[in-house]
Amino acid sequence: MVNKSPGAVTQRHISEPLVEIGGRDRDGRGTWSAIVEVFAHRELLRRLVSREIRAKYKNSSLGIVWSLMRPLVQLAIYYVAIGQFLGAARGIPDFAVFVFTGLTIWSLYSEIISSGTSSIINNAGLIKKVYLPREIFPLSMVGGALFNFAIQFLVLVAATFAIGKPPWHIELLYAPLAIVLMIVLGTALALVLSALNVYLRDIQHLIEIFLLVVFWASPIVYGSGFVHTALNGSWIEQIYFANPVTLAVLGMQKAMWVAGGSDAAQYWPPHLALRMFIALALSAVFLWIAQRIFSRLQSNFAQEL
Numbered sequence: 080m081v082n083k084s085p086g087a088v089t090q091r092h093i094s095e096p097l098v099e100i101g102g103r104d105r106d107g108r109g110t111w112s113a114i115v116e117v118f119a120h121r122e123l124l125r126r127l128v129s130r131e132i133r134a135k136y137k138n139s140s141l142g143i144v145w146s147l148m149r150p151l152v153q154l155a156i157y158y159v160a161i162g163q164f165l166g167a168a169r170g171i172p173d174f175a176v177f178v179f180t181g182l183t184i185w186s187l188y189s190e191i192i193s194s195g196t197s198s199i200i201n202n203a204g205l206i207k208k209v210y211l212p213r214e215i216f217p218l219s220m221v222g223g224a225l226f227n228f229a230i231q232f233l234v235l236v237a238a239t240f241a242i243g244k245p246p247w248h249i250e251l252l253y254a255p256l257a258i259v260l261m262i263v264l265g266t267a268l269a270l271v272l273s274a275l276n277v278y279l280r281d282i283q284h285l286i287e288i289f290l291l292v293v294f295w296a297s298p299i300v301y302g303s304g305f306v307h308t309a310l311n312g313s314w315i316e317q318i319y320f321a322n323p324v325t326l327a328v329l330g331m332q333k334a335m336w337v338a339g340g341s342d343a344a345q346y347w348p349p350h351l352a353l354r355m356f357i358a359l360a361l362s363a364v365f366l367w368i369a370q371r372i373f374s375r376l377q378s379n380f381a382q383e384l
Contacts, residue, residue, distance in 0.1 A: 181299030195269025
């Protein structure tokens with residue numbers, strides 16, 4: 080028989096232990112606490128990734144085929160406009176594979192950033208109702224971007240077999256290095272930008288300009304040899320080849336684009352693998368800093384949203 084007297088109810092509430100939510104933010108423990116919390120909510124993260132994928136293709140007759148439409152249309156435009164009209168295809172063999180390789184790794188990076196930036200705002204209703212590690216929302220966008228990347232990458236692999244030049248060589252190891260580099264750097268930017276976007280909504284519009292600039296500052300639709308010839312070893316060229324996106328694009332091309340190219344059209348900076356590992360290490364540090372910034376800013380998310 081349950082005792083429903085006021086004293087009994089009060090006693091039951093007092094006996095409940097206090098549970099601290101969120102990690103303590105001192106001595107670097109906040110980062111580890113965030114990792115533990117995200118791992119504890121891994122099932123929710125999986126469901127958010129699944130929801131993101133299903134929502135994108137809901138009521139669509141073509142489904143995941145749409146994830147290929149944009150890069151394929153871009154490929155067609157760049158192949159005709161830059162490859163044929165401007166003559167880039169004459170100096171770059173298998174120009175279509177060259178361009179699609181760059182577009183594939185670029186799409187992964189740009190989708191992580193663009194979708195991650197608006198991830199907190201898009202989930203405002205859930206954030207205001209319950210507590211959960213807010214890093215889950217940008218991370219779910221990373222999962223969705225990886226799904227689309229996997230589809231495009233399979234098409235790229237099929238294209239290399241179709242032209243009779245599959246990437247069966249040791250330089251194929253550049254591909255996972257390039258992919259990890261873009262994931263780490265993109266995730267770091269997504270964390271910072273998603274938090275800042277809560278307080279300054281112009282961020283989601285500025286990011287479109289940022290991605291446009293970075294796209295043309297990377298050798299995706301043109302050979303890096305043209306940049307090397309134009310800048311001729313200057314400090315600007317050193318900055319250009321220190322760009323992690325440029326290094327990832329070159330690494331992906333090194334792995335998947337077997338045809339190579341003339342020195343005038345394509346230039347591989349010395350110690351490319353070492354440069355990529357250094358960029359990856361710096362990106363990992365930036366990811367840690369990004370999580371600390373996110374952790375400091377997330378306390379007022381519910382009020383701002």
